[in-house]
Amino acid sequence: MTIKLVYFAWLRERFGMGEEQVELPESVKSISDLFDWLETRGEEFANVMEHRKIIQVAIDQEHVQDSSTLIGDAKEIAIFPPMTGG
């Protein structure tokens, strides 16, 4: 499944890109599966995924609270640090 991943703030800087289209393996069903898969994509991804407890996720522009949430037929998944607006 092809999906758009979007990154913000220091994740964007560490990955060196704001977004990318990726082909997810069949085995990636949930957000925690996605984190496991991202971790395998190189040193920078592995380093960032060490912070997975604080990393937040939005599926198709809506917050996801639980990493067991299924990706389903999502078009866009955003990954970002805790928000600091206002």
Place this chain on the structure above:
Amino acid sequence: MSVKPDIRIQAKDFDINAEIGKLTKGRTDIGAVVTFTGLCRGEGDTLSALELEHYPGMAEAEITRIAKQAVTRFGLLGISAIHRYGKIKPGENIVLVIATSPHRQASFDGANFLMDFLKTRAPFWKKNHRADGEDGGWVDANDADDDALSKWGK
């Protein structure tokens, strides 16, 4: 009549009086207007600017979701919010929230509620630009902002 939140994400500054006017013009049912404005602090002259990054689309959508909850929960007659992005210097405006209602408490509570949830749920991130040119890094999330949510229950 249903209340439609007016939520805008923009680089440019805003005019508070003009924004109040948009909510109150021609109406006689509003008895209270509360505005909150968030400004960029200079942190004792150590900061040259904040850079605000946002998630286009979701930023508007998330603040709109929070604003709709505020309208329902407090019976607001109107609500608007403007959040700026890009480089913002000390003393400049970052965010504006305006709530209107027949009586004051609903507007105070509505503006407070919107700001508390905006802080932790609206997809914005602040980066420090230091006056001495050193890398100021990204602003850390503040536990006090999470704690502020507890007063609204779950």
